[in-house]
Amino acid sequence: MIEWSRLTSDEVKTLDRNLPVIIPLGLIEAHGHHLSVGLDNDSADYFSRCLAEATGVILAPTIYYGYADAMREYPGTIGVSVETLSWVIHDIAVMFCQQGFKKQIYLSGHGASKLAYEIGFTKAWSRCPDLKPAYWNYWSEAGFTQIHHADKGETEIAMAIGSTVYMDRARDYKFDKPWHLVASRYQYQPESGGINGFPTQADPVEGQQMRDEIVLRLSAKVKEAIAS
Numbered sequence: 001m002i003e004w005s006r007l008t009s010d011e012v013k014t015l016d017r018n019l020p021v022i023i024p025l026g027l028i029e030a031h032g033h034h035l036s037v038g039l040d041n042d043s044a045d046y047f048s049r050c051l052a053e054a055t056g057v058i059l060a061p062t063i064y065y066g067y068a069d070a071m072r073e074y075p076g077t078i079g080v081s082v083e084t085l086s087w088v089i090h091d092i093a094v095m096f097c098q099q100g101f102k103k104q105i106y107l108s109g110h111g112a113s114k115l116a117y118e119i120g121f122t123k124a125w126s127r128c129p130d131l132k133p134a135y136w137n138y139w140s141e142a143g144f145t146q147i148h149h150a151d152k153g154e155t156e157i158a159m160a161i162g163s164t165v166y167m168d169r170a171r172d173y174k175f176d177k178p179w180h181l182v183a184s185r186y187q188y189q190p191e192s193g194g195i196n197g198f199p200t201q202a203d204p205v206e207g208q209q210m211r212d213e214i215v216l217r218l219s220a221k222v223k224e225a226i227a228s
Contacts, residue, residue, distance in 0.1 A: 001049070002058045012099070020103035020225045021058045021096055024048035027066035027110040030074030032150040032195035033171055036164035037076035039154070040066065040109035046161040047138045047214060048107045054219040055226065058101070063088065069112035071149070071194045073186035082116045089120025097128035103225055104133045107218075111137050134225070142217040144210060151197020156207030170199040 002015065026041030036042070041064050052059035068079025080088070089106070096104055106117055117135040124131055139147045139157075147153035158165045173192040175185065185194055 001053050002056065003052070004058055004060045015058065015101075017100040018103070018226070019056065019058050019101075020105050020222065021060050021101045022048050022051055022105045022107055022222070023060040023092065024062040025066050025106055025108040025110065025113055026062060026064055027068065027113070028064065028076065028078040029068065029071050029110065030076045030194050031154070031158075032173075032193035032199065034166045034169040034199060035150055035155065035158050037078075039158055039163050042109070042163040043138060043157060043161060044107055044109035046163075047109075047218065050215045051107070051218055051222050054215065055222045057105070057222055057226065060096075063092075066108065066110045066113040067116045070182050070185040073184055073190075074194050082119065085113060085116035086119035086123065089117055090123040093120065093124040093131060093133055094127050097124070097131050102128070102130055102132050103228075104131070105222065105225065106133065106135045108135065108137050111140070132225075136218070136221075138214055138218065141221070142214040144214065148196040150193065150195040150199060152199055152201045152203075153197070153210070155199040155202035156204065156210060158207075159202065159204045160207035160211035167200075167202070170202070171195065172198045172200050174198075 024044035026044040028037050029040055030037055031039050045062055048059055065079050067082050067085045068077050071077055093104055114135055121133045173189060173195040175189060175196040
């Protein structure tokens with residue numbers, strides 16, 4: 001596997017510039033009573049590494065502090081603003097591009113960071129018009145669109161990738177979103193830790209099946225990027 005942080009400068013020079021670079025993105029964020037605040041980083045790291053091993057793309061270091069959105073007031077959440085993250089993405093995208101790596105896949109364990117990436121990519125195109133960036137949430141890009149925050153599905157993923165899980169602490173909460181966007185989930189459900197679903201129903205076997213299917217489907221997409 002090609003891991004950027006373990007290469008020397010001379011080794012970087014010899015890399016195939018047609019290979020995409022995959023950059024994991026997470027967030028330190030509350031995930032209820034039963035999951036760790038580092039889960040988004042664990043999932044981004046895990047799936048990015050699996051894709052690099054399966055396809056031969058270049059694995060870049062993880063961006064650990066993503067956009068702290070409506071969950072930011074729950075204890076343990078540490079992230080950055082949309083504006084800050086967009087500039088971080090701009091700078092990283094431009095620097096990879098200037099070294100010849102125009103194909104960049106940002107694989108996120110936290111869905112709300114998409115807004116920052118779209119802004120960052122737009123800024124980066126003004127300096128690198130031939131940049132080919134992609135932002136993927138690992139679950140939705142693989143077709144698993146019914147996973148919600150710290151719910152059954154995300155708890156199953158945490159189990160399957162070896163992240164911290166305390167099933168004896170799991171509690172179910174359902175957040176019925178109003179017609180308008182919500183700036184703070186904490187104002188509505190301060191006791192939930194951000195849970196939206198039924199983690200007590202999590203099945204480790206289903207998690208393993210979903211994990212393997214995510215790797216399979218995303219690997220196919222990465223191979224398309226290599227061939228394009």
